[in-house]
Amino acid sequence: MLRNDWSLEEIANIYHSPLLDLIFRAAQIHRNNNDYAEVQISSLISIKTGGCPEDCAYCPQAARYNTDVDVHALMQVEEVLATAKKAKDAGASRLCMGAAWREVRNNRDFTRVLEMVKAVNETGMEVCCTLGMLSYEQAQQLKEAGLYAYNHNVDTSRENYETIITTRTYDDRLDTLHNVRKANITVCSGGIIGLGETNNDRIKMLHTLSTLPHHPESVPINALVPVKGTPLENQPRVSVWEMVRMIATARIVMPKTVVRLSAGRTEMSLPEQALCFMAGANSIFAGDKLLTTPNPSFEDDMTMFEILGLKARKAFKAGAASPFADD
Template sequence: MNTENTLRHDWSKEELLAIYNKPLLNLIYEAATIHRNWHKADEIQISTLLSVKTGGCPEDCSYCGQAARYHTDIKVQALLPTETVLAHAQKAKDNGSSRFCMAAAWREVRDNKDFDRIIDMVKGVNNLGLEVCCTLGMLTESQAIRLQEAGLYAYNHNLDTSEDYYDEIISTRKFDNRINTINHVRKAGITVCSGGIIGLGETNEDRISMLRTLANMEKHPESVPINALARVKGTPLEDNPKVDIWEMVRMIATARIAMPASMVRLSAGRIEMTEVEQAWCFMAGANSIFTGERETLLVTPNPGVSEDMQMLQNLGLKPMVNHKETATCSSH
């Protein structure tokens, strides 16, 4: 395995754009080679994502069916009982997941009873021996510390798109708010999960700019989700064209080359991909997927667990062993 000092944090936009635009098969070959130097090529991390509080969000993210201002079919659901969440986590673990992610449709975390309950959920999932991840919106430094003390392993906060294009997609907060939250998470000693979405109407330059922001962070995000826009009826982007699979593959390959040690997650949009298309994504360096019964970040349909396990078997891949199971987990 390679070491930290071979990682770069000084990519130029031109360099990354040149990688993204390489002849496709050359690009995939390069990314696959780097992937094999840094990771076990036959292992895929299985993560399960549960929406613990759904809909009714005051933000206006153009892609999201959970924004209160859009009329979508997504039903508003208050914060789930802790027992329900832990039962889902246990089921996810039984199905081969090593990471359990809890998503709440909030603009930001508030210091109230709901946050206290999230802390209890984090402790409970951690005690099951799963890597526990949350995505709860913006966080303060002290809230990040509370989550870390409860045993939170990772925090997801996607950049979504480039700094230049950000205002076209969201007006209720700024790109800098995203960066501040990531910095708070990093400072608290929690691993960072941050990526973006393609298919929002952005240019290739925007995509590269977003990857460059991530790749030039002092420490690369440990996990980089690459999402294809899940077009939700009732949102401003419902009529955007489906993302071309080769654009997805180029994004994954470029992320893999720029951030070789990170987990690159094939995230939203997988439901619209064939098994063959997903195989190209794995070849290009994706080594993590979200699975579960209809439990993705935007509460959009997701392939079922049995389908995914069959796909991995067909491709000669296997679920990554949970490192928390093999190491003695320090109690929090």
């Protein structure tokens, strides 16, 4: 049964339960609500790289940090389409296009993004964008162009948020999610662990997502990849057990949501990733890079799928987004 009334105490009790019990419960819920052997393969490309005016402490694309990321202007539609077709041929059913913007502006760049969305949509792939803050009118334009999903992570708890980002507020994030949902686009929103947050911050982040009027159709769980030159460059890497605990808790409180095992997979062995799938993960990003950070290759992932008996989920299986019921 889907619930949007989880209490913090309930989620905390789930999160802190003995790990093997937690994995077992999550695996049961996963099998009761999803095809447990089916994994959505998404490909993520950076259509505009670097030079972002924001101060997200984890991000190598922020203009104020000295990282090895070079600034690249917005890609051409033909380049994106070629990349999309290559990803589709390799098994991806969704293409996510990321631009290092604070917010979408109504200009020629946005017009080009709308053209990208139309072109990729015509290949039969689900199209996702992550472009920063978005108005309802802009969300409507993206929907009309064929956008299937919009990613806008909440990142962490409301309380911890201001220690990570000061250039926009938590409510700015939630407003964008509201606009996306209202435009009848599916919502992709998750967070990052390893930012220096507490377990309570992780629990509160899951509480925020699981008590939205509709659960996000997709929740990425990222492990911080520390990048030299960013304020979080010296953060210790999170353990696989922390990832498993987050994935399992997300699966239990959002039973039908696609839970994506996202950044940090390059540090995981195949058995560790298998535990994440058992705990309820049913999506990955495939391809050599996640925007600017390393990621396992398509070939490695296909080998993993064969060993674990996993299969690729087809595009548009979930159907259209739910209408925004409260507006």
